[in-house]
Amino acid sequence: MRIAVLSDIHSNLNALEAVLGALGPVDAIWHLGDTVGYGPRPQAVVDRLRAAGALGVRGNHDEAGGGGTCIKYFNPDGFRAMEWTRTQIDESTRLYLARLPEVRVPEGSGFTLAHGSPSDPIWEYITSSEIAQANLAAFDTPYCLVGHTHVPRLFRESRGRMKAMSVDEGGRLALDDRRMILNPGSVGQPRDGDPRSSYMLIDTAAACASWHRVEYDIAATQAAISAAGLPPNLARRLAFGW
Numbered sequence: 749m750r751i752a753v754l755s756d757i758h759s760n761l762n763a764l765e766a767v768l769g770a771l772g773p774v775d776a777i778w779h780l781g782d783t784v785g786y787g788p789r790p791q792a793v794v795d796r797l798r799a800a801g802a803l804g805v806r807g808n809h810d811e812a813g814g815g816g817t818c819i820k821y822f823n824p825d826g827f828r829a830m831e832w833t834r835t836q837i838d839e840s841t842r843l844y845l846a847r848l849p850e851v852r853v854p855e856g857s858g859f860t861l862a863h864g865s866p867s868d869p870i871w872e873y874i875t876s877s878e879i880a881q882a883n884l885a886a887f888d889t890p891y892c893l894v895g896h897t898h899v900p901r902l903f904r905e906s907r908g909r910m911k912a913m914s915v916d917e918g919g920r921l922a923l924d925d926r927r928m929i930l931n932p933g934s935v936g937q938p939r940d941g942d943p944r945s946s947y948m949l950i951d952t953a954a955a956c957a958s959w960h961r962v963e964y965d966i967a968a969t970q971a972a973i974s975a976a977g978l979p980p981n982l983a984r985r986l987a988f989g990w
């Protein structure tokens with residue numbers, strides 16, 4: 749099976765379409781949450797994911813979009829964008845966001861899916877090998893997929909300790925008997941200094957995973973952010989990938 753792993757799309761339809769166009773044939777699409785928030789096309793992004801049959805989990809922005817009170821923890825730009833997002837989605841989309849599970853283990857896949865971390869799915873950022881280590885006991889599968897940081901990343905077990913490993917664009921990572929936490933990076937708002945959309949592919953037959961980047965029409969998303977009256981910084985940052 750070929751599986752696409754997408755995270756943190758953040759209402760960026762241009763980015764999502766570019767990624768879907770670059771994937772090639774896949775048997776499944778998994779998303780790791782934060783489908784909405786920050787960006788200008790929340791309804792269209794959720795419609796597209798649902799039409800594609802994507803399996804996903806709930807991020808902090810999905811929870812807020814579904815009506816959750818966690819919006820009060822958002823920074824000012826995120827808060828304004830989320831208030832606007834709530835006016836742009838229909839009831840079916842609101843319920844979809846609210847009902848996304850916090851954690852999902854696709855049957856027989858060997859992967860646990862969570863937005864932030866398996867131990868604190870909505871909010872925790874896995875940014876260090878120490879945090880990755882502390883999360884090992886929180887999932888039962890060999891591998892765990894997380895998003896939330898918007899930075900492509902890999903943590904792999906070595907003699908009982910989780911170690912941060914560099915991620916190479918296009919390189920193939922063997923999914924062997926070492927436990928791993930993998931982050932595909934962000935489709936809609938990358939924050940690693942590379943503005944291109946980031947995603948992962950898993951090939952279960954070959955037992956490997958790979959990270960990929962694709963350019964999308966950043967100017968078009970920026971124009972839509974401006975037209976919607978969203979905070980200008982949410983448009984600016986896309987050009988820099990932060």
Ligand code: ZN
Binds near residue numbers: 756758782809
């Ligand atoms: Zn996010």
